[in-house]
Amino acid sequence: MRYEFDWGLLWREPYFGWIVEGVLTTFHLALLAWVLALCLGIVIGVLRVTNSRVLRAIGTTYVEIFRNIPLIVQLFLWLYVVPQMLPREFSFWWNRLDNVPYWTAMIGISFYTSARLAEQIRSALRAIPPGQFKAGLSTGLTQVQVYRYVIVPYALRIIIPALTSEFLTVFKNTALALTIGVIEITATTRRIEAWSFRGIEAYTVASLTYIATTILVILFMSWLERRYQIPGLIKRGEARV
């Protein structure tokens, strides 16, 4: 291959500034989307196991809508279709926001992810012995309190490994935000390539950003898993007896 590498390019302005901004955008987009997705996912997951038929139907509808439409289509829907269906005053306000594509991407990614999370959480909730719920109620906790303090914390501990892969997925899915105009790290590398014709260097930056971050996340999550393992119930590397 006859190609002269110019890694120094990445440290020069304006490219360096772009990269920093792109990496930061990816980070906070992923984090915000993740936090929102986790909150929504827990609520929807709980709805799907309640006794109320109406609540279960709401949960199921939500999950089936948001996990069965490709994420990229959902992003376009959120950007072009949804604002037109909302009240006039709201779309005026919305369109005047500074960073419409950014907020759109955040909403789209988190709704999509929350549907997937809700399914994981639902299966974890169903794995918890029903006696736990009765025990909580029998001590005078309300249903909401039993979920809040007993069932959900228990369920989350069971599914930490699954949450890890979901977070990695969210993180990498943020790359799709470039299709609706968010300048995150992937969009930044395309821009650098367009300006400098240095595609290899540019895409290396994006790839390294994703790999380095995901490895850090994996390390953090395995620490979290050890920290919150339930003593005597689930041990690392040991089957449950």
Added chain:
Amino acid sequence: MSQPIIRVENVGLRFDSFVALDDVSLAVNAGQCIVICGPSGSGKSTLLRCINGLERFQKGDVWVDGVSVRGCQDLPKLRRGVGMVFQHFELYPHMTVLENITLAPIKAKGLSRKQAEDLAFHYLDRVGIVDQAQKHPGRLSGGQQQRAAIARALALEPKAMLFDEPTSALDPEMIAEVLYVMRDLAQGGMTMLVVTHEMGFAREVADEVIFMDRGRIVEHAPVDEFFSTPRAERTREFLNKILLKL
């Protein structure tokens, strides 16, 4: 005579076509210990769950300290007044023993953490496992877990305690330590309704014994009478089976 702590009147409950409880009535007075026995599926556990509103019944009503369970607007408050102990302990495995005990006093009753912990240590001491307070349930023996569960129920300072086969999931050695705690409670004047097959416990501690079969109370008698001169044929048959273990 003052009114009973727990009064069950003509309670009937069916799951589809299966009759779980059929016209069940009983009363537990303050300080009384009543043992319920009977074959599995006879409705003993279901009856206990009706008393603290964990199970809805179709007929009759239950009064706990004068409050009707059927018409109860504040079930959590009613349930706080009735401690419940389960066959499989049902401690929360992700919390320490101390957190297990203090959760409801803090969140449901509104005590401060300090007050709740003082209470917890008091009752842990009473059931003899103060030294296990900071451990998770998974690190305790079955007998210790059940004693922790008893302490959890006691920490709400209930007017009565319901025990649902508290020793059925335990090794023989550990049964004794749990029964000891229960006897201590009964002698301390706690009002108790105990579902168990430990006839030794019934004979020694109970004031009255109830025998249930197919959702009905077949026999309800003072403890001496129950063992010496059971009236119903079905009771004799049951007692012969479980007392003469050959």
